[in-house]
Each structure stands twice: as C-alpha cells, then as structure tokens.
Amino acid sequence: TAGLTGSLGGLVSGLGVSFDWDTRDKVLYPRRGSFFQLAASVYGPATGSDFSFNSLKLDLRRYVPLAEDQVLAMQAVLRFASGDIPFYRLSMLGGDSLMRGYYKGRFRDKDMIAVQAEYRVILGGRFGAAAFAGLGQVFPRFRELSLSALKYSVGTGLRYSLDSRERTNVRMDLAWGERSFGLYFTAQESF
Numbered sequence: 001t002a003g004l005t006g007s008l009g010g011l012v013s014g015l016g017v018s019f020d021w022d023t024r025d026k027v028l029y030p031r032r033g034s035f036f037q038l039a040a041s042v043y044g045p046a047t048g049s050d051f052s053f054n055s056l057k058l059d060l061r062r063y064v065p066l067a068e069d070q071v072l073a074m075q076a077v078l079r080f081a082s083g084d085i086p087f088y089r090l091s092m093l094g095g096d097s098l099m100r101g102y103y104k105g106r107f108r109d110k111d112m113i114a115v116q117a118e119y120r121v122i123l124g125g126r127f128g129a130a131a132f133a134g135l136g137q138v139f140p141r142f143r144e145l146s147l148s149a150l151k152y153s154v155g156t157g158l159r160y161s162l163d164s165r166e167r168t169n170v171r172m173d174l175a176w177g178e179r180s181f182g183l184y185f186t187a188q189e190s191f
Contacts, residue, residue: 004041005036005087005116006051006085007087011068012050012086012089013048014041014146015041015047016040016042017040017041022035022036025178028166028168028169029168030073031065031071032063032065034060034063035059035060036058036060036061037058037059038056038057039054039057040055040057041055051083051084051089052083053082053083053085053191054086055079055080056079057078058076058078058079059077060075060076060077061073061074061191062074066119069122070122072117072118072120073117073119073120074116074117074118075115075117076112076113077098077115079091079113085110087108087112090109090138091108091109091112091138092105092112093106093112093114093136093138093151094182096182096190098161099116099136099151099153099177100132100153100155101180101182102151102180103182108138109139109140110139110140110141111139111141112137113137113145114134115136116132116133116135116190117132117133118189118190118191126160126162126164127161128159128160129158129167130158130159131152131155131156131157132156132173132190133154133155134153135151135152137151142147151177152176155169155173155174155176157171157173157174159171168187169187170185170187171185171186171190177178
C-alpha cells in the first residue's frame, strides 16, 4: 500500500560502524570461544538516502565444548531502530538462521530481541546432528516488549561435512514455531 514506508521504492544508503570481538577457534564451525558485535548505522539525506533512520544491533554468541564431539552454541540478538524505516529494513524474525520455523519477515517491527541455543554433535565420519530452540519478539518501542508475546521455535537437523578438517557443513533443519513450520537446506551453521 502507498501508506507503508518504502512501498513506493526509494534509495537506502547510510554510514555505519561495527565493533567486533572474536575469540572463536573457527568461523564456520566454532567449538569454543565467543563472538560479540556492536553495529550502529545512520541513514539520511546526508548519506544520499531517501529515508532517515538509525539502527543499533548487538549480536552476542558463545560456544561451549561439552565433549570432544559436542558443542553448545548460544546467541542473543538485540536490534533497536528509530526514524522513518522502510518496511524491508525493519527487524525481522525467522529464516534459516534466527528463529528458524518462521518465514523470514513474517514478524517485523522497529525493535527486536531474540535468544537461541543449539546443541551440536558429530555422529561419526562426516555426519552430525543438531537440536535447537529459540525465543524472540519484535516490537515498536522497548517499553512495549512483553514476555507474554514472545514467539518460540524448536527444531532438529542433520549435518554433512564437506570438509572434515574445517567442518564446513551443509545442513537440513526441520523447525516448528507457533502454528508454523520450516524446512531448510543450506550451507554453514545458523550462527
């Protein structure tokens, strides 16, 4: 509709800065360590954008080895935005990496919070498996965050390692959300 910001098109361009801290042992299949990222972006006429808005994102990940062939991966993501945000740049839940089980973009709003955990195990040879769960919500303003409105997702998946030394995996995940289901075939771990 014409009343939806961004529905008539427009240019989005901005400037951003990102502060990263990464102690993971491997990027594609971490078994231990942490990854923290704080990213801020500004969009507006000064950067050539047709829309004026700001965003701040915090991505926290931790990987804990439970045994030689098992890892517990955890992630928390927070995103806050303000201004005249086009609908396609709003915070979104769902997709193949954050809150699997929901169609990406089914839930959109200015702000978002999500946490997820995944248990990963190597079954033998090139095969592995995973079980995961997550909670998340999108909302227009932080004061409107409601624990009773949290969405959940749960699922399981199989992994096949293309490179056994680096554990470069292709994966198939089955995930369920509230009255929702997702089947994903993709490369790399979700986070």
